[in-house]
Amino acid sequence: xxxxxxxxxxxxxxxxxxxxxxxxxxxxxxxxxxxxxxxxxxxxxxxxxxxxxxxxxxxxxxxxxxxxxxxxxxxxxxxxxxxxxxxxxxxxxxxxxxxxxxxxxxxxxxxxxxxxxxxxxxxxxxxxxxxxxxxxxxxxxxxxxxxxxxxxxxxxxxxxxxxxxxxxxx
Amino acid sequence: xxxxxxxxxxxxxxxxxxxxxxxxxxxxxxxxxxxxxxxxxxxxxxxxxxxxxxxxxxxxxxxxxxxxxxxxxxxxxxxxxxxxxxxxxxxxxxxxxxxxxxxxxxxxxxxxxxxxxxxxxxxxxxxxxxxxxxxxxxxxxxxxxxxxxxxxxxxxxxxxxxxxxxxxxxxxxxxxxxxxxxxxxxxxxxxxxxxxxxxxxxxxxxxxxxxxxxxxxxxxxxxxxxxxxxxxxxxxxxxxxxxxxxxxxxxxxxxxxxxxxxxxxxxxxxxxxxxxxxxxxxxxxxxxxxxxxxxxxxxxxxxxxxxxxxxxxxxxxxxxxxxxxxxxxxxxxxxxxxxxxxxxxxxxxxxxxxxxxxxxxxxxxxxxxxxxxxxxxxxxxxxxxxxxxxxxxxxxxxxxxxxxxxxxxxxxxxxxxxxxxxxxxxxxxxxxxxxxxxxxxxxxxxxxxxxxxxxxxxxxxxxxxxxxxxxxxxxxxxxxxxxxxxxxxxxxxxxxxxxxxxxxxxxxxxxxxxxxxxxxxxxxxxxxxxxxxxxxxxxxxxxxxxxxxxxxxxxxxxxxxxxxxxxxxxxxxxxxxxxxxxxxxxxxxxxxxxxxxxxxxxxxxxxxxxxxxxxxxxxxxxxxxxxxxxxxxxxxxxxxxxxxx
Numbered sequence: 001x002x003x004x005x006x007x008x009x010x011x012x013x014x015x016x017x018x019x020x021x022x023x024x025x026x027x028x029x030x031x032x033x034x035x036x037x038x039x040x041x042x043x044x045x046x047x048x049x050x051x052x053x054x055x056x057x058x059x060x061x062x063x064x065x066x067x068x069x070x071x072x073x074x075x076x077x078x079x080x081x082x083x084x085x086x087x088x089x090x091x092x093x094x095x096x097x098x099x100x101x102x103x104x105x106x107x108x109x110x111x112x113x114x115x116x117x118x119x120x121x122x123x124x125x126x127x128x129x130x131x132x133x134x135x136x137x138x139x140x141x142x143x144x145x146x147x148x149x150x151x152x153x154x155x156x157x158x159x160x161x162x163x164x165x166x167x168x169x170x
Numbered sequence: 171x172x173x174x175x176x177x178x179x180x181x182x183x184x185x186x187x188x189x190x191x192x193x194x195x196x197x198x199x200x201x202x203x204x205x206x207x208x209x210x211x212x213x214x215x216x217x218x219x220x221x222x223x224x225x226x227x228x229x230x231x232x233x234x235x236x237x238x239x240x241x242x243x244x245x246x247x248x249x250x251x252x253x254x255x256x257x258x259x260x261x262x263x264x265x266x267x268x269x270x271x272x273x274x275x276x277x278x279x280x281x282x283x284x285x286x287x288x289x290x291x292x293x294x295x296x297x298x299x300x301x302x303x304x305x306x307x308x309x310x311x312x313x314x315x316x317x318x319x320x321x322x323x324x325x326x327x328x329x330x331x332x333x334x335x336x337x338x339x340x341x342x343x344x345x346x347x348x349x350x351x352x353x354x355x356x357x358x359x360x361x362x363x364x365x366x367x368x369x370x371x372x373x374x375x376x377x378x379x380x381x382x383x384x385x386x387x388x389x390x391x392x393x394x395x396x397x398x399x400x401x402x403x404x405x406x407x408x409x410x411x412x413x414x415x416x417x418x419x420x421x422x423x424x425x426x427x428x429x430x431x432x433x434x435x436x437x438x439x440x441x442x443x444x445x446x447x448x449x450x451x452x453x454x455x456x457x458x459x460x461x462x463x464x465x466x467x468x469x470x471x472x473x474x475x476x477x478x479x480x481x482x483x484x485x486x487x488x489x490x491x492x493x494x495x496x497x498x499x500x501x502x503x504x505x506x507x508x509x510x511x512x513x514x515x516x517x518x519x520x521x522x523x524x525x526x527x528x529x530x531x532x533x534x535x536x537x538x539x540x541x542x543x544x545x546x547x548x549x550x551x552x553x554x555x556x557x558x559x560x561x562x563x564x565x566x567x568x569x570x571x572x573x574x575x576x577x578x579x580x581x582x583x584x585x586x587x588x589x590x591x592x593x594x595x596x597x598x599x600x601x602x603x604x605x606x607x608x609x610x611x612x613x614x615x616x617x618x619x620x621x622x623x624x625x626x627x628x629x630x631x632x633x634x635x636x637x638x639x640x641x642x643x644x645x646x647x648x649x650x651x652x653x654x655x656x657x658x659x660x661x662x663x664x665x666x667x668x669x670x671x672x673x674x675x676x677x678x679x680x681x682x683x684x685x686x687x688x689x690x691x692x693x694x695x696x697x698x699x700x701x702x703x704x705x706x707x708x709x710x711x712x713x714x715x716x717x718x719x720x721x722x723x724x725x726x727x728x729x730x731x732x733x734x735x736x737x738x739x740x741x742x743x744x745x746x747x748x749x750x751x752x753x754x755x756x757x758x759x760x761x762x763x764x765x766x767x768x769x770x771x772x773x774x775x776x777x778x779x780x781x782x783x784x785x786x787x788x789x790x791x792x793x794x795x796x797x798x799x800x801x802x803x804x805x806x807x808x809x810x811x812x813x814x815x
Contacts, residue, residue, distance in 0.1 A: 014318060014370075016318065016401075016404070017321075022313055052400060053400050053401075054397075
């Protein structure tokens with residue numbers, strides 16, 4: 001039964017809608033730290049909320065570390081992503097800004113820097129509610145002394161995709 | 171730094187290329203729309219003139235309806251495949267709103283609030299916990315696709331863009347001639363319409379413009395700018411009718427989407443919009459409160475009386491409450507204006523009393539609740555049956571007995587409430603109790619009976635239907651209830667009463683469950699057996715006067731079980747006609763007489779030839795199953811005469 005009251009009747013009133021498309025996931029990350037010569041690995045948590053069919057926001061958390069040296073790079077990022085949908089495939093590109101924490105070798109120092117990231121990847125819907133992802137991210141820590149830091153991360157992840165569900169009344 | 175520049179450039183290029191690529195460039199994309207402009211033709215000068223006229227008329231129509239507050243009812247059925255019936259409702263939804271065009275084209279829902287005795291209606295710790303749970307559930311639900319009632323209401327006009335909602339013009343649309351066509355008796359010219367620029371909410375489809383006045387009378391298509399899985403528009407077809415001289419206003423829309431994943435092309439959903447109440451007003455005096463005089467009855471005693479007895483005063487007080495509630499429901503647009511069809515139903519109801527030798531001082535009146543949910547109620551001595559209850563029960567047969575049987579059974583339940591004295595709350599005799607917004611009518615006027623009253627009434631109704639002249643109705647109504655039972659799980663909104671009594675108890679059985687055993691077993695494969703009809707198949711109402719009239723349709727023979735579409739939404743096809751002003755009333759109106767109510771049962775469709783193509787009950791046949799003359803049945807059916815002092 002209807003429970004609406006005083007809904008504005010605008011040109012764009014659609015027959016069905018939802019607030020957006022949400023997926024939350026995590027994954028394994030391998031990175032070129034741009035500090036050490038060897039690759040370092042870690043994990044990632046990510047979330048996407050697409051409030052338009054092609055456009056949404058992405059929130060990322062990355063942590064990659066090197067155990068012997070105790071070095072780690074940790075980032076908190078938020079930004080926009082543009083995604084296309086081709087059946088089960090969803091290639092996307094993203095632009096994020098955030099804060100990066102760099103733990104120097106042997107924990108000599110632990111400093112935080114502003115950073116931004118560009119990236120892209122591919123979501124693949126293996127199941128109705130499960131997406132897997134391959135993601136590439138290029139980060140720029142411009143205030144990192146002396147010449148900035150540009151880590152590059154490759155992530156393989158899996159996410160729970162909140163389904164659009166069966167049609168129901170608002 | 172070089173690497174950074176290269177990566178930035180590569181990503182930027184990827185982004186640009188991704189957005190610039192046509193869908194067909196990717197093997198998994200949607201197909202490109204084929205340009206079929208060769209099928210249609212560029213309009214001639216005369217056709218362009220008609221289009222210009224239609225644009226002007228559309229603006230006039232929108233301006234006209236902005237001054238009104240029509241009701242829009244949307245009923246939606248989500249479908250699923252069925253091996254026997256092809257498809258059946260999986261679930262349903264119902265919206266009822268009063269559109270306020272005068273302000274910002276907005277709407278107010280006729281929400282039914284929880285009844286106080288329902289779990290969760292009271293406060294306390296558990297309530298707070300439940301509210302928290304509701305919040306989480308609501309959050310999760312908001313990630314699901316949900317119907318927007320405003321999206322359905324929006325279908326009653328072509329375009330609502332612009333400061334005056336007059337976005338339907340040559341700047342925004344291009345037109346291509348298709349053909350000339352007749353819709354009923356109205357000559358039309360058909361054009362295909364496309365928006366010049368893609369913009370969410372712009373109409374894409376076909377319009378029918380009537381040639382004489384340039385009014386758009388039908389349009390069919392979709393709206394542009396959908397975002398799959400986020401915001402979607404559904405295909406719809408809307409009809410307008412000529413309800414006043416030169417005025418064509420929206421009457422109904424049919425909405426349908428096929429399930430793209432279904433190889434059998436089963437529908438994903440179908441829905442219907444009904445619009446009425448353009449001219450809501452104070453009930454006409456002497457319309458529904460006319461005292462019915464009985465032929466031969468002597469009113470001299472009442473006329474001569476200068477005082478009212480205590481019991482008489484009590485009855486007057488109840489009558490006052492009844493009249494107030496009926497008037498309020500009418501001005502809220504929820505019940506029809508008194509009509510000839512209501513009189514036929516009233517005759518049936520009074521005949522139930524007559525056949526059972528039940529005396530009454532006031533004859534029963536019947537009106538039609540214009541909304542979809544299957545429900546009935548008794549307000550004092552006035553019974554209200556919902557339009558869909560009548561539509562679905564009105565099964566056309568050669569002898570008309572199934573129709574009459576079902577109506578008898580539906581009426582008997584509320585007649586039983588009246589007989590048992592389950593009367594209206596007399597607080598409504600105070601007119602200030604009825605001063606509330608129309609949209610609150612369902613909340614402010616709960617007319618449903620208690621479960622105990624319904625159990626008692628169902629038992630009494632079975633007794634009423636057990637008399638010889640009404641017993642024939644039991645097998646028919648048994649089939650109706652069995653058919654409803656078979657579809658009950660997908661029809662929760664349709665079976666949920668808004669203001670009165672539904673057919674179902676809380677446990678999913680029927681109030682009149684005892685009658686189910688009285689009929690043959692339902693067999694959907696048996697084409698000779700039909701338990702219930704689709705919605706909107708028997709009655710239609712004038713959206714201006716709110717009077718219901720019986721449709722005059724041809725009988726469509728059933729070819730397979732798939733042709734049985736009980737309780738389902740069906741497409742709309744109107745045979746349009748130009749407005750005909752009502753005949754002027756006779757110069758000297760005679761006093762209203764209730765001559766037909768001399769205990770003569772109406773035999774709907776009795777003897778109606780099949781080729782008449784209608785389920786219309788013919789005028790009462792005095793010779794058909796009438797109670798024996800000279801019995802005590804005539805006085806109660808006539809009933810207006812006060813009891814002798």
